[in-house]
Amino acid sequence: MEQENSVQGDFGLVGLGTMGSNLLKNIADHGYICCGYDKDFSKVDLLNQLDQGNIHAYGNIQDFAKSLKNPKVVMLSVPAGKVVDLVIAELVEVLSPGDIIIDGGNSHYTDTERRYKDLEEKGFLFLGMGISGGEEGARKGPSMMPGGDKRAYDTVEEILKKIAAHVNGDPTVAYMGTRSSGHFVKMVHNGIEYAIMQLISETYEIMRTALKMSDEEMYEVYKDWNEGRLQSYLLEITRDIFHYKKPGEKHLLLNNIRDEAKALGTGKWTSQAAMDLGLPIPIIDIAVSMRNLSRFKDLRVTASGIYPGQEKAIYKVKKDEYLPKLKSAYYFGMVSAYAQGMHLLYEANINYKYNLNLDTIAKIWRGGCIIRSEFLESIYDAYNKDPKLKHLFLDYTVHDNLIMSLKDVRAIVSDAVLHGVAVPAFSTALSYFDNFRCAEMPANLIMAQRDYFGSHTYQLIDKEGVFHTQWVEVENVE
Secondary structure, eight states: OOOOTTOOBSEEEEOOSHHHHHHHHHHHHTTOOEEEEOSOHHHHHHHHTTOOTTEEEESSHHHHHHTBOSSOEEEEOSOSSHHHHHHHHHHHHHSOTTOEEEEOSOOOHHHHHHHHHHHHHTTOEEEEEEEESHHHHHHHOOEEEEEEOHHHHHHHHHHHHHHSOEETTEESBOOOOSTTHHHHHHHHHHHHHHHHHHHHHHHHHIIIIISOOOHHHHHHHHHHHTTTTTOBHHHHHHHHHTTOOOTTOSSOGGGGSOSOOOOOSHHHHHHHHHHHHTOOOHHHHHHHHHHHHHTOHHHHHHHHHHSTTOSOOOOOSOHHHHHHHHHHHHHHHHHHHHHHHHHHHHHHHHHHTOOOOHHHHHHHTTSSSTTOBTHHHHHHHHHHHOTTOSOGGGSHHHHHHHHHHHHHHHHHHHHHHHHTOOOHHHHHHHHHHHHHTOSSOTHHHHHHHHHHHHOOOBOOSSSOSOBOOOOSOOOOOO
């Protein structure tokens, strides 16, 4: 049964699926009157059956809108894409200029840019807000990245700060910047997530294939790693995965899962955005590519049967001596993943005039979100100390830690290459670093080639201007 419209709701939410309903409950837990709307009456009834005095759900959008006090605040928790546009079109019909619309889904930032301008012209205040933390985060405290109209953020700031996760007393939410900045930041967050997950999967590959470690041994490794400077949510859940067995079964559920990784597309968006800006984030690019390759299971099975040498050799090493090297190499790769993501944010901030503060972003990522980790404290310190820091590799503390890990990551990559173990993320992290610290890359040859075949011109080291050369003599034709 639907509730009467005599309520004066503080916060409205469209989309009462797992994320939406948990967010609504989270907000209600903090004393706010919450109103939800969904076309699926079963979801509406589920919320109303809670019989909680400050949660009201509706299956009619007019009744939903009437239940909210002015200015009305409505957040969308619906799938990204056309659905968002359809819901916004419905809301515009029942809301008034001055009301606030928040897109809390994983929308592409270009869509958010378009929606911001369109709603601004119609007099609505719009926020595009990335939310990280999954189902548990929504219920207990997510990390939130709102961007758009500052007046809208000021109106909902108190609510968002109360429902966010907290680290050292600080809420994991803050105003990101103008227009589509919130969803851009969330997109980069997801790209970093892809890279770190790929790195962890490669440590798994080395341990199970090259070191022939048991599931129990790998559990102990991930448990140990998660208790030190590598502590992170992604390692925490990896540890738990290596411990989980279905009731009555003796083997890990993990070993029954098909090796085809799915993706929602946000990693691809991150790579595309970086390409548009002409900025390298190769560890994210390779993570996206490896997920794509995993989907071609039939091709991989066929290839494994026709190419010789696919049996990967076992490393002739002592595990207790080798695992510290792998741990150190993982730290190196993890730092590279964060550094490349932060560099993308730095350049996007300049090009798109978002008014981002990188220290604030690192600060709100420390809790509630999927990429929360101990290392984010170092990132926060680096950008808090130098807000104009162009790249995380230029921070002296990060520099010292990278140097300490460099020998180990070289050993891990070279051993893997020699034994036929695929470690594309580790290899990419190392190559990126080696080129990053290279004062002279071999790109001068590429420029010469481009000028040779396409007259694309080049610049010289010791002379100003743009030049073109006729690289071969043209024969005289009589």
